[in-house]
Amino acid sequence: MCTELVLLWHTYRVPVILSAVSLAVFFRYSQYSRRRTKDLPSTLSSVPGIPSDKVIVDLRPEWLPGNTTLESSGLESNGYAGVRTAVVAAKVKEKRQPKKIQGQKFPRNTPTPSFIFDPTTDxxxxxxxxxxxxxxxxxxxxxxxxxxxxxxxxxxxxxxxxxxxxxxxxxxxxxxxxxxxxxxxxxxxxxxxxxxxxxxxxxxxxxxxxxxxxxxxxxxxxxxxxxxxxxxxxxxxxxxxxxxxxxxxxxxxxxxxxxxxxxxxxxxxxxxxxxxxxxxxxxxxxxxxxxxxxxxxxxxxxxxxxxxxxxxxxxxxxxxxxxxxxxxxxxRIDDVEELGLMVNGTPTSGDPIPIDFTTYKSKVTTKPVQALKEMVPITSPTHASLTKQGYTIIGSHSGVKICRWTKSALRGRGSCYKYSFYGIASHLCMEATPSLSCSNKCVFCWRHGTNPVGTTWRWVTDAPDVIFDGITEAHYKKIKMMKGVPGVRAERFAEAMRIRHCALSLVGEPIFYPRINELLNIMHGNRISTFLVCNAQHPAQLASLVPVTQLYVSIDASNKESLRKIDRPLHRDFWERFCACLDILRNRRFEQRTVFRLTLVKGFNMAEEVKGYANLVERALPGFVEVKGVTFCGTSTSKSAGLTMQNVPFYEEVAEFVKELGKELSSRGLTYGIAAEHAHSCCVLLADSTRFQRDGRWATRIDFERFFDLYEGKLQGTRRETSADGQDEVVGWRPEDYVGDDTPEWALWGNGGFDPRDVRVWRKGKGKKNEEQNPEVDLDAKKGDATTLVEI
Ligand SMILES: Cc1cc2nc3c(=O)[nH]c(=O)nc-3n(C[C@H](O)[C@H](O)[C@H](O)COP(=O)(O)O)c2cc1C
Ligand code: SF4
Known part of the structure; x- marks a missing residue:
């Protein structure tokens, strides 16, 4: 029996083994195909009118990132003119590769399954x-x-x-x-x-x-x-x-x-x-x-x-x-099918078409060249509205406005906090911007919501010398108009006819202007100091900015959500941009005076944010931190954002916040102290004591003449770096090289910050308390007109 079985096996073993192997292969294959069909997304397969045995793969609604490749699914759908390409997210290691797609040409008017609404379930x-x-x-x-x-x-x-x-x-x-x-x-x-x-x-x-x-x-x-x-x-x-x-x-x-x-x-x-x-x-x-x-x-x-x-x-x-x-x-070529046609000429139906998008991308994205527009054309309502608010528009994108503190200083009634902290007399200061446009829509912005906004500069660009001539001429004209105003002091009026400082912070984003460096050089060349405030949304421009006398970054919130709520930025990567700007500020802190400008808005960015602000200070290590209560500008934009007078903090609240922040910074071993205050503008200054204290006394003021001398090379700075060949050499100046006088006694923290040589004037019918609680209301404003303040 055994011998017979062995004989039989030897006779038929080949066909038996072959059949067994074939069966196993067939079984495995059918299992694989079933699983593969099941795994594939087939979101459209349940759409009525489409045969259920057709495999339809919805490749869309995903927004494909750069490292995603499109590959043919390899599945045929038996002539059904639907989408047949599966998306396979493939992580491309390190090196970016050209995107490849294989597809087929289908008739342009391919019917898409019409959308059906089922009232019983939908x-x-x-x-x-x-x-x-x-x-x-x-x-x-x-x-x-x-x-x-x-x-x-x-x-x-x-x-x-x-x-x-x-x-x-x-x-x-x-x-x-x-x-x-x-x-x-x-x-x-x-x-x-x-x-x-x-x-x-x-x-x-x-x-x-x-x-x-x-x-x-x-x-x-x-x-x-x-x-x-x-x-x-x-x-x-x-x-x-x-x-x-x-x-x-x-x-x-x-x-x-x-x-x-x-x-x-x-x-x-x-x-x-x-x-x-x-x-x-x-x-x-x-x-x-x-x-x-x-x-x-x-x-x-x-x-x-x-x-x-x-x-x-x-x-x-x-x-x-x-x-x-x-x-x-x-x-325009707007879809894969047409691209395929372009590459191969007439495609033979059914053949996959290999396409390297890197070759054809430029053709795809080419947009017709558009003529540049003016940002604020003279005929536009914005021009009319800004002019009505007291701005003079220079060219098509720059503006200048006389600040109420300039008027106040001319009349001997006090300068703004910049005088108390840094020595800038307001009647010598011009407030201007080379860009009325901005990439934020801050809730407290006094641009009345109508100024142009945008993420990129795409307007006609005026020349820097034209802007400089225009803004200075307009400023002088406005000063001259003050000559008949009662109380204007003759000596201050004469001094005001020589601009010494420019606050590039009026409205809009000054570094948005593509020729900002040229404009700054013209100002410095005319020995006009520059205080430039930027909104921390343009790191590239910030990194390439020439050194200014004092560089500000607006810090309107301490975290991403709060910043989104308060600044309403246009850039989607606004937080990354913001952080990049902080890092740039940190890197440039030994080259120019750097300042954080915090604008406190009760109910928006004050409560619970002290630690967050301390984190930001720790990251950028600015020379100074100015903390200021928000200005209520009463525009419809701010109202629609839910901003009312209730959101304007009292000075005591700002002071309390600053004390908390000071404590938090000290607890982290950071050397900031509260240096000065200007209660009249609801503003307090923290400064780095290791850099801006001399013999134990605060020295926050600026020696402007030294700044210009350093700028012009008449004085050598003390910023040193080690060169590639190991030499220690002077490479420029440091903020410490143009530190001015000690901060005056009356400006120090606890003393209020009002120059005793000026005369304090209270608004008619308003007491001292009221004025301090609502410091931003224009002293000269008529009732109901107290909606704008131009001092920044
Ligand atoms: C600078 C500016 C430009 C405008 N341009 C146009 C325009 O081209 N066509 C138009 O019909 N209305 C135009 N308007 C009118 C606005 O569309 C209208 O005032 C609208 O109500 C503003 O809506 P909003 O307050 O919700 O922003 C313009 C208004 C401004 C201030
Ligand atoms: S950054 Fe300045 S100009 Fe821009 S929206 Fe904010 S407050 Fe207004």
Whole structure:
């Protein structure tokens, strides 16, 4: 028996082994394929109308980082014209590689699965977006939100609606909403309502529109990435007095947003663009438009979609968008399929197309060259508004304004804290800025919310000598106008006709001006000292700045969240920029006097933040820390940010805060002490005692003549460095080289800081206490006019 079995085995062993191996291979393979199919995302596979055996891989809504490669999934979908590329996040080690993609050319008009709303299971989440610079749109948005919420809660389909949310475009991450609909559970469907003003200057609104455009043009993103929305509708606010017709720019930015949204959503305009004139019919038009949007939403909630024949639903030919299409198709390649066509000529259907994006990227991102605009054109309302507030606009982006302390000093009524701390007599000081634009929208900014904002400089740039001549001439003109004012002292008036100092801190961000170094050199060449305040958002410019007499960085909060809330920065990486600026300040602290400027706003950045501020001081080690109570400027912008007089701290509160900060710094072994105060401007100075004390006495004042002599090379500085060949050599000057007189007795901490040679004047009907509690109100201001203060 055994022998027979052995014989049989020898006869048939080859086919048996082969069959067993084949079976094992087949079994393993089928297991693998099943698992692979299951693991792949197939978010669209449940969409009605698509055969369930088709594997569809949704590669979008991810915003692909630089180290992500796109690879063909290797899965064929049997002729279904859908997306077939899987995203594989592959960490590229160290070296960046060109991005590669393999894809296939599909017909441009490939149908995307239409979005279906199932009223039995799905819910509608309306999102009301708005943008507002001077709070008008914000007020309308809030009113709209109220009325709309009432409607959703009372409508017959109320159960289908989630509570509408209102979102300020200034605070959201665009990527969270405008690259793909927000991620939520599968049954939540979004509907966007967008309310926008129009500004014909560069504002934060331009950033939003550019973002929409960039998303559309980004080859990595589908051309209609917001296709998953139920629909959208836009309403614009404009001013027919200044822009009477659409051709003249009435509501032009709302119109632009509407057109980009049509493209990004694959034409899901639920209701036509609405517009309203803020000077006449805005409320009425908005109410009518809201009713129209509500009618459509009622249809959607019943599962009837955007409705046939509704203008903008995508069915009707929309001439505007067709123009758009033609215009762009000539200049732009906007998707992978077209790129493939470019690379290989006519692709043979089905063949994978290898594409190296690094080769073609420039073609993809090329934008038409736009003519540079003026930041504040003479005909603009901003120009008119700033002029009305007392600014003189020089060229198209610089401004100068006479400070109320300059007037006060001319009349012998006292200078600002800069005199007490550093020896700058206010009547010798000019306050100016070469950039009225800024990349923040600080809640306490007195720019009245209408100044241009932006993250990059893209305006006509005026020459530094033109700015210098313009601002000095305008300043002198304003001083001359003071000659007839009662109480002006003749000797001070004569002295004021020679500017000695310039505070580059008026409004806006001075280092935004691309030729700031040239302007600073002209000032120093004219022996005008420079106090430059920057907002810690432009590290590159800060790093390349020539040394100034005193360099300030505004420290408006001690942590990221608080900074976002108070400065409302435009840069997304605002905290990283802020920290980078602190490090730059630290590196440059032996080259110039460096100062932290803290502006305390009760309820925003005071409580619980002492340790956080101490961390920042420890990081940058500035020579000085100026702590100042916020100025209440009473603008609509600050009001809309919730800022009232209640947020202005009393001097006692500022002083208390400074004492706490001083203690915290000492506990860390840092050598700061409270040096001086100017109670009149609610300001206290901490200084590094190892650097700005002489024989135990504070020496915070500046020897300006020595500064200029050092600058001009008439004096040799004492900053030494060891060169590459080991030599210890002088490389420049140090802040210690131009330390001036001792801080006067009356300015020292505890003595109030008012020069006894000046005359203290109290406002009519106001007592001493009241004045000190509300030090920022202009002494000369009329009742109800106490809204601005220009001393910084
Ligand atoms: C500097 C500036 C530029 C403006 N440009 C336009 C414009 O081009 N077209 C228009 O219709 N309205 C224009 N307006 C009017 C504003 O859109 C209108 O005042 C709007 O209500 C402002 O909204 P907001 O307060 O929410 O920022 C402009 C207003 C300002 C101050
Ligand atoms: S940084 Fe200055 S100019 Fe810019 S918004 Fe803030 S306070 Fe205004």
């Amino acid at each position: 819910r509608i989440q309306p999102l009301v977006f708005f943008q507002s610079l001077s709070a008008t749109t914000e007020a309308y948005a809030s009113e709209f939100h109220g009325a709309f919420t009432v409607w959703t809660s009372k409508s017959a389909q109320s159960a289908t609606f989630l509570e509408p949310q209102v979102l300020d475009l200034s605070y959201i991450e665009f990527d969270d909403y405008f690259i793909s609909p927000p991620k939520a559970d599968l049954n939540t469907k979004y509907f966007y309502i967008i309310l926008l003003p129009t500004y014909n200057i560069d504002t934060v609104l331009s950033t939003f529109l550019e973002n929409l455009q960039e998303t559309h043009n980004d080859f990595r993103i589908d051309t209609s990435p917001l296709n998953g929305l139920l629909g959208y509708s836009v309403f614009g606010f404009g001013d027919k007095e200044g822009w009477p017709t659409e051709d003249e720019g009435f509501c032009s930015q709302a119109k632009e947003a509407d057109r980009w949204m049509a493209r990004l959503t694959g034409r899901k305009r639920a209701y036509p663009l609405g517009t309203g004139d803020v000077k006449s019919d805005a409320q009425q038009r908005l109410d009518e438009w809201r009713c129209g949007v509500q009618d459509i939403l009622a249809e959607v909630a019943q599962g009837r979609g955007l409705g046939e024949g509704v203008a903008g639903s995508g069915d009707a030919a929309e001439s505007d968008e067709e123009d758009f299409e033609t215009e762009e198709s000539a200049t």
